[in-house]
Amino acid sequence: MREVRIRFAKTGRAKYISHLDINRAFQRAFSRAEINLRYTEGFNPHPYMSFSLPLSLGVESLCENVDIRLNDGITNEELKERLNSVMPEGLTIKDVYEDFSDSSEIAYSDYVFKLEFLDNEEAIKRLKDVLEQDEILALKKGKQGKRRVFKETDIKQFIDKYSISIRENQIVIYFRLLAGPEKNLNPSLLFDTLIRLIDMDFEWKSIERISLLKADLSEYK
Numbered sequence: 001m002r003e004v005r006i007r008f009a010k011t012g013r014a015k016y017i018s019h020l021d022i023n024r025a026f027q028r029a030f031s032r033a034e035i036n037l038r039y040t041e042g043f044n045p046h047p048y049m050s051f052s053l054p055l056s057l058g059v060e061s062l063c064e065n066v067d068i069r070l071n072d073g074i075t076n077e078e079l080k081e082r083l084n085s086v087m088p089e090g091l092t093i094k095d096v097y098e099d100f101s102d103s104s105e106i107a108y109s110d111y112v113f114k115l116e117f118l119d120n121e122e123a124i125k126r127l128k129d130v131l132e133q134d135e136i137l138a139l140k141k142g143k144q145g146k147r148r149v150f151k152e153t154d155i156k157q158f159i160d161k162y163s164i165s166i167r168e169n170q171i172v173i174y175f176r177l178l179a180g181p182e183k184n185l186n187p188s189l190l191f192d193t194l195i196r197l198i199d200m201d202f203e204w205k206s207i208e209r210i211s212l213l214k215a216d217l218s219e220y221k
Contacts, residue, residue, distance in 0.1 A: 001038055003048075003069050004076060005100040005221075006083070006093060010061045011208075014090025019054040025088055026066060033082035038069035052103045052220075053179060053212065056188045059111075061209040067100070100221055107215040108160060109179035111187050115171045116204040124164055124171055126198035131162060138193040155193060158185035170204075179212065 010022070017025065027047060030037055039045040052065040070079075076096035083093045117123040130136060136159075139150040160176040177185045187207050195202060212220040 001069055001071060002098065003067060004079070004096055004098050006066050006068065006079075007095040007097075007221075008064050008066070008087075009092045009094055010055065010064050010090060011092070012060075012090040014088065015058055015060045017090075018057055019051070022054070022091075023049065023051070025091060029083055029086045029088075030068075032086040035074070035079065035082065036071040038071050050103075053106055053109070053184070055209060056186050059187055059207045059209060062094075063209060063212055065100075065212075097221070101214070104181055105214050106180040106212050106220050107178070108176050108213040108217070109187075109209055110211040110213065111175045111177065112208045112210055113171075113173040113175065113187075113191060114204075114206045114208075115173070115202050116169065117171070117200055117202050119200075120166055120169065120171055123198065123200055123202075124166060126200065127164060127171070127173070127194060130194060130197045131159070131164075136193060136197070138189050139196075140189065155185055155190060158183060159190075176213075 010017075026049065030047065037047040039047050048067075048069040050067040052067075055061055055064065074082075076098075080093045080096045087093065115123070134156065135154040136156040137152045138155045140153045141148060141150060158178045160178060162176070163174045165172050175187070175190070177187065177190070179185070187209070191205070191207060214220050
């Protein structure tokens with residue numbers, strides 16, 4: 001038995017697949033590709049699968065990871081080829097390797113936001129005004145007794161750095177956000193908060209995770 005990490009991209013229409021369905025998609029792909037996975041024991045066995053920092057719905061990524069355990073001696077390259085031949089559209093295996101880091105070492109995640117407004121110049125001015133404030137209050141869903149309520153939370157503390165530019169009539173924002181098991185900012189919450197605070201209608205947007213980093217800023221692999 002050996003354990004390997006599979007790095008994959010989640011792009012295009014696949015960004016609308018929930019984490020639970022991503023899990024199911026991989027299980028079906030392993031079955032179709034005839035990968036001999038290691039399963040848990042007991043009444044309801046399931047394959048050993050562990051995802052690193054799963055994404056929220058609607059966010060694309062170039063650096064998703066899932067760890068699995070194998071029973072046979074299939075090579076990493078053959079595993080990659082077999083899976084890519086059966087993966088659904090938008091899920092692409094980029095690499096398979098051993099000797100990987102523990103998910104507890106994730107400290108940051110890098111994102112690229114792309115937005116388009118009728119007046120990009122005014123939008124970028126308002127975005128900078130919001131991002132330069134001492135605090136950025138997001139509305140997070142919570143509970144008060146049995147009632148669902150919105151609670152204000154300062155998310156400025158989770159933004160490590162950012163930069164804004166205009167390219168091809170789009171506003172492009174690069175964010176480095178705190179991530180990991182203890183401190184983690186959902187990029188969708190950040191996007192929704194920015195749109196609410198600048199109070200402008202947008203025409204188009206995308207959010208893409210481009211890398212995961214350790215505390216020393218080395219790549220998480």
